[in-house]
Amino acid sequence: MIEVKNLNFAYQKERVLNNINFQLEEGKSLAIIGPSGCGKTTLLYLLAGLEQADQGEIKIKSKLISGIRENTGVILQDYGLFPWKTVYHNLALGLKIRGCAKKQIEKKVNLALKRLKISEFKNKYPAELSGGQKQRVAVGRSLVLAPDLLLMDEPFSALDALTREEMQNLILEIHSRDNFSFVLVTHDIAEAAFLGHKIAVIREGQIVNILSNPHFGQKNLREKEEFFELQKKLRKQMTLEYGGENQHEKREV
Numbered sequence: 001m002i003e004v005k006n007l008n009f010a011y012q013k014e015r016v017l018n019n020i021n022f023q024l025e026e027g028k029s030l031a032i033i034g035p036s037g038c039g040k041t042t043l044l045y046l047l048a049g050l051e052q053a054d055q056g057e058i059k060i061k062s063k064l065i066s067g068i069r070e071n072t073g074v075i076l077q078d079y080g081l082f083p084w085k086t087v088y089h090n091l092a093l094g095l096k097i098r099g100c101a102k103k104q105i106e107k108k109v110n111l112a113l114k115r116l117k118i119s120e121f122k123n124k125y126p127a128e129l130s131g132g133q134k135q136r137v138a139v140g141r142s143l144v145l146a147p148d149l150l151l152m153d154e155p156f157s158a159l160d161a162l163t164r165e166e167m168q169n170l171i172l173e174i175h176s177r178d179n180f181s182f183v184l185v186t187h188d189i190a191e192a193a194f195l196g197h198k199i200a201v202i203r204e205g206q207i208v209n210i211l212s213n214p215h216f217g218q219k220n221l222r223e224k225e226e227f228f229e230l231q232k233k234l235r236k237q238m239t240l241e242y243g244g245e246n247q248h249e250k251r252e253v
């Protein structure tokens, strides 16, 4: 689904991504985790076609990415909702732009609202919603377009712990039914362990490790020993790679 080879990127002269390589199979998910400023969002922007690589290539479904791709959905940190449109019209807009007939739009939007359990808010404006409700609308706005790839940048970071888990469950549930691939940028080890088939640890613009998560998709995973083991492994990996006790020391890249 995604093939990334020898990817390098700099903002002006500052090198932000350094020789990034990975593959993600169709229908699978990748969680990208790492400290603030390590280049996670930049990598997501490159995958979305919002920035262009200086060197290297990104292929999605065997096609080189050179700009925004129609079947990629993107959810950025600030939800990106239109404040002057109701929930219904926020979801409908993408379909309208794509020339979808009114009846079809109604059907698709109402179904998405139902699945995301936000039908009761359809005539409300984003400012009248809680953070969790806004996030559902943002997810709905992407999913209504039936993307084959969904890119999410810290989508749940502003939510309280329980609402965050609810949203993670929702993503898992929708993913198991619709079978799209997704890439999720997160700071949260538990979130990466719950939502990533693969978990890429990034530091200072480099992937330092990619872990596989054989337990992905188990709804009650949070209650299982394997979940804690995976987080322990991931934390250890991150701590080791960040230099353990010397984590404040900068490592040469």
Ligand SMILES: Nc1ncnc2c1ncn2[C@@H]1O[C@H](COP(=O)(O)OP(=O)(O)OP(=O)(O)O)[C@@H](O)[C@H]1O
Pocket (backbone or CB within 6 Å): 011, 012, 014, 016, 034, 035, 036, 037, 038, 039, 040, 041, 042, 043
């Ligand atoms: N538009 C820009 N122009 C110049 N430098 C930028 C720009 N955007 C990001 N950077 C720099 O690139 C580096 C990586 O930023 P990026 O946002 O990708 O990191 P991140 O890992 O997503 O961080 P966070 O977890 O805090 O969101 C940082 O040093 C940042 O200051």
